[in-house]
Amino acid sequence: MTDDTARPEPEALLTEVRKENRGRLKIFLGAAPGVGKTYAMLQAAHERRKEGTDVLAAVVETHGRQETEALLRGLVILPRKRIGYRGRVFTEMDLDALLQRRPTLALVDELAHTNVQGSRHIKRWQDVEEILDAGIDVYTTLNIQHLESLNDIVERIAKVRVRETLPDKVLEMADEIELVDLPPDALIQRLSEGKVYVPEQARRAVHHFFSRGNLTALRELAMRTAAERVDTEMLAYMRAHAVPGPWPTRDRLMVCLDDGAGGPALVRTARRMAERARIPWIAVHVETQADDRLDEDARTRLDDTLRLAQRLGAEVVTLQGGPLVARDLIAYARSRNVTRILVGRERRAAWQRWFVRSVPHGLLRLGRDFEVTVVGTDAKAAPVRALRTQEESDRRRTLRGFAWATAAVAVAGGVARLVELVLPLPNLSLVFLTAVLLMAVRFGLWPALYAVGLSLAVYNYFFTAPYLTFSVYHQADILTLLFFVLVAVITGNLAGRVRAQLDSIRQTARRNANLYEFSRKVAAAAGLDDVLWAAVHHVSSTLTARSLVLMPREPKHPDLAIAAGYPPEDRMSDTDWAAAEWAWKNERPAGWGTDTLPAAGYLFMPLRTGRGVIGLLGVAFDKPGKALSPEQQRLLGAVADQSAVAIERAQLAADIEDARLLSETETLRSALLSSISHDLRTPLVSIIGSATTLSEVGDLVSPADRKDLVGTVLEEANRLNRFVQNLLDMTRLGYGAMQPRRDWTDLHDVVGRAVQRLRDVLEPFRVTVDVAAETPLLWVDPVLIEQVLVNVLDNAAKYSPANGLIVVEAAPRDGVLELRVEDDGPGIPPDERDLVFDMFYRVKARDSRTAGTGLGLSICRGLIEAHGGTITAEEGRGQRGAAIVLRLPLGAPPVLDASDGEPEAVAAQDPGESGR
Template sequence: MVYLGAAPGVGKTFAMLDEAARRRLRGADVVVGIVETHGRPATVAKLEGLEIVPRRTIEYRGTTLTEMDVDAVLARHPAIVLVDELAHTNAPGAAHAKRWQDVHQLLDAGIDVVTTVNVQHLASLTDDVEAVTGIRQRETVPDQVVRDADQIQLVDLSPQQLRRRLAHGNVYRPEQIDASLGAYFREGNLTALRELALLWLADRVDDALTRYRSDHAITGTWPARERIVVAVTGGPETETIIRRGARIAQRAAGSELVAVHVLPTDGLPSATPATIAAQRALVESLDGTFHTVVGEEVPAAIVDFARGVNATMIVVGVSRHSRLRQALLGSTSAEIARLSGTIDVHLVTHEAAGAGVPSRSRWSALSTTRRTLGFAGAVLAPLALTALLLVVDHAPKDLSSPLLFFLAVVVGVAIVGGMWPALVAALASFLCLNFFFVAPVRQFTVASSSELLALGIFVVVAVAVARVVDEAARRTGEAYQARAEASTLAALSRSVLSGEDTAQAVVARLAETFALREVRLEVRESDRSPWVEVAEASSASPDRADDDVSEVTIDGDHRLMLVGRALPARDRQAVEAFGAQARLVLEHRKLREAAFKAHALEQAEATRTALLAAVSHDLRTPLASIRAAVDGLTSPDVELDPEDTEALEHTLSESTGRLERLIDNLLDLSRLQTGAVRPVLREASLEAVVLQAVEPWLAALDLDVPENLPLVTTDPGLLERVVANIVSNAVRHAGSRVRVSAGRAPDGVVVRVVDTGPGVPDDRKGSMFQPFQRLGDTSGTGLGLGLAVADGLATAVGASIVAEDTPGGGLTMVVTVPTAAAPMPVEAAPEQPASDQPASEEPAR
């Protein structure tokens, strides 16, 4: 259980202790884990009679701190424990960094927890609280921790009541009252914090209500809060409807704006992707949420969605269809109002109301060849059938057989040529039946009412069949086109996800898919900036004098220029989808480049910081030794005996060598990072390179380097520095003698430097070759550059370094150098001579 307060001093702890007293009277096992009284007498009095678990004492920087003793509470294992100030940060040395983590541990142990927290400590409200009070809260608790509570009780006081409590000294000490009243506890601040608490708790209650309705299968609306659903059609009036819905939602605090767009079940788009994307952006800019649902009937889908989100109002625009069509077929808005039940429906008028909806062309979707065959069949087939029937039976007594034969002709023509040829066939069939088979024959008259009815039904059925066949052909073509567009866009999306996110690939796919001669993607920085081409693709289509040049606007700063055949409207919708994909590609590229630059700047900043620290400390140490030695040797006031002189000279020599090695490694690191290292590769004896590299440490080494090793292709000077740095590092940490061995390997010659020191943990091996990684070394004799320089130089000469664990403890560094017969990945003339002087600056692990 959580007692949530809008501000300090509203009485959360007091209410928690009251609850504890009530539960204790009912026989519950209640203890106090930790309660902060802040010296308030009333709160201290409330603790009387409650069992208090002693606190844990922690020493930190000479100060004694107390925290809740989680282990003691677990050992006591009460039924209920009181834990005050959930967002509190524990002192260093406690079991967890945050008190809410202590609470999780108690809950996992089966102990119920009653706790308190102020709204300003909720993580999601940190920015809002800072905007209101001007104070950034450092101690926060994740919202989900509080939301997961079985019960949340709001402890509330009006701003005036809280200020009176503060003025009477019931919250802070007298010397803090005036400052608090004039700063954090201003009436406006308290009012805003109170509203934040109420709104946050309302969201939590709304979640609980949604779960309850779902668990109990409740479909009716419960008007617990205002939730406005706006029906988005994609038409030109939608922006007006969205803004009207937003104004309605803003009239009551805590109201929600929810927009819904219904996709037909046939999967064919009812609006262009660019239009829907723009309307989604508008909804989100008005602090609303945008949803897309699939439904066979648009009104029913909208009402079902509104019921599902427990909406109180549906905002829909007045139909754009003409009055005649609305009278005959009804309208979406009227159907929504009929189905809405207890949900209010708000109709919004707009300029396009009743103006009519531009219909798609009803011309057949069939090919020209099929339409031509259809018209030919529509004229010839009825005549041929008439001749055949007259040959077989000069005067048929029953009209049913000819009607069926002619209906079959109409259906066949509809299948071949679509609706318009079928209508011509129906008309021709009607004339043939009337003239040759309906009495009186050889006249365009009908004597019997039943025969007239049969002819009328024949025409109606023929027209209906023709329309169905034509619509099926149209829908089939649209479905094939939509499937092709979806497949192409899916391929583009996969290319983006797989990293092939070049705008060039998008425009190339666009030119190929729509057989366009040229496609250009252009961008601009602002409305006044010129358009700049960022990608261009051409197809194999030849130049034509009637090539159309059209512009497809993606947004204000991106557009596509299309050169080639004029695209129909349905293809332009798909092109807009391609354009939206291209814009996403460009934005993704910008984000990736920005992230790469940020990472590079972060690395540079880290290197610069480490370098400054090194210069200020590690480089000054040998300089101080050199200065002291020189002053001692040159001071006229000090007479030195030979031993002292020798010691100072030794210190001078040692410190100078150490400083030289530090500077060499810094220079090498700089050369590696700027790409200035250019190795001179040639055949060399690995034995000679290793012996020269380890010469300064021969007394501490066990060498096993055979003379019959094959020659290697490398830069001897750079490889010598690699081996020297690794051996120097091993000698410093070995704890005993270091073994250096060499031998053949399938991919080259291997040098192993084996030590039995403390080793390196597996989780640190990935970073041990980074600059300034001292890995626990506190000697202060190195910058942590040796392995970084060794790894960079090894890569430059085509070698590799791998860190392995030494059996029994320690670290084994494995250097693999390609033999002279193996091809080398690096071949370049020297930009500057490689140094033949081995460096042995030792990076600590």
């Protein structure tokens, strides 16, 4: 049989594989500024450069120190990126240039630095993550006060709130940490010499942050953090290489807990031992099938014991185990490199000691590599796990198992009586053995053992000579009975264990299925509301409880509001609100089942992500006295974590969409301002110039010139009016306010009116109109279709050369009317023919000037689509110019006047400034 503890852990192996594909991160950790982190990093970089490594100084802050600047000589320095912000220019690391150059090793100083707004990432450590993902090694520096988990401790020590922090996961992902240490007196001497700050800043720093006491405390924090990191690396190595352990490099205490009444005393003893030895400690509870049958008092007692251990500073762990609890505890202790094990003595009756081996006894037998301490408690311990089926809460199930065992043995006796004529006596025991196996699988060990004893009695009484007595005549029958008992006990025990393991597997599979179902729901959720609904519905259905999610009303306003609830909930009691606000401000669970405002009806758990707490998950049971089982606690924690990630994902998606809309709005605004500034200024300049001439020297101007000036004013005023009308039409189309007023219309009249309206614009060109005689009446709005033709003709005139040919053709084809307007202009590139109908899109004119606002054809598309037609841009005949093709659906004209009535009069619209 192989030892499971001797196998490498899969998760540890996967971690090693992931590291092979990323760059390696080395952090030079110091207690305070000035201890020499950057200096040590540059020295290490020079050593790597001598080995032939391609080293790039991406960003190194020398702070004017000459010895640090001297070490930069000989290294390739990456030019910094200049970023403007609030009227000033700042320099930051050029991440894109670094990734493009791809050195083997990059030097990135000050890992906790916050980048200037406008950079790709908010924090420099995020830049480092991207560099590592690209397979580039990184050397970086970090002061201990910048760790997020130590922020409050540093504030208490130094009376200074450090603003720039980074999450502890950054330190955890480092492949190597080098502690750069300097005694406090030496650092203060460097300060006084001006090697850390300028003299005036140095004097203030010594009196505030850099006092001897503060530096000593920070130095201890740095050393302890480095030691913990080394211990973590050792544990990872042991797991990845299947080292059984323990390696007594550092003591670690594990206390074993169950639902016994002496649990709190055992936890306090473990706390005192760990405090005296200044070592970490773990509180472990092994959850087996028997935990599902605990009564309310035992369940509450166990939960209170685990919460007490957590309050006193222990790492609380609940394991899924089998019937051999001691073996599970020893395996876990080896995986965590535990050196000391603390367990409470079990007070049991004398007969229990003979038949059932206790957990302390198993630990003493299996844990020869550990220091196992067994302590007594004042309270009477709970019964041993193997006998917990005798508890009051489980008696009915046990009695039912005994009753079924009696019936099964009776049936087995009847079957044996029927087949005894064809089977020899020893084989009849297999019939009773079948009954024993069935009882073990169905009801567990104790009903199976009862079935063994009862089967032995029936087998001896009815089937061995002398019959109907419990005496045994033949020696062979005695051996048969003995072997029957032995085999029955062994198989019954094994079958009972299989039953327990099967129940544990089913429970685990049920939990995993619940989590998978929830993850599938939140992954398919389209928005934040769908994610919230999936979360509260899943929690409510899984735990048979009421659930809700609280979130801030607005990102910048911390007032909480009910974002979702199941069943739907829109109010809570004052006590519930107080618990929710406390949990939100302190980022810790509060309410029912906790030590903070336990009178509340809801248990509130923070929804935590990498950006902090984004909301609260509240759970309330209909039976307030019910305690959450460890299984429910794990499930609730997992759902809370998944909900937090899903909510953050939905919020990020909404932020991205808002940013996209903002970018499009900004682009549209810029295009509109650019167009308006040109197309308003040009006609206004002409109008003002002509009017000024008439006003100042009107008497000296000849009548012909005066007429030309007045004509210029009118022409430019009409041009300005067309531009304004186009803007109004575009606005009406955008809001859906422009609806066609259809009537049966003759296309000849529409084309004629459009050409007549543009007679001055079309005068320099040769215009031909060819409308097929068989063209039927159109069911359209004549005013809107006339406006479309005006815009298309104006667009053709704008791009055609002087004396160019503009052709208007119309004919019915395949159930639609096809109307073509061709010109002799430069044409439209194939890749832009679909774009010319977009708002503000313009094709450059031949003189490189942009003509028009880009609204005319966009309006045409809106009007044509409102009639159910299409408009496209094509190449002109003979591969010259451009053709705008309009296609409108044809209907059967009425024989009589079947129109809906005379359409309301609509003012004729002048052609607008159109463009490609």
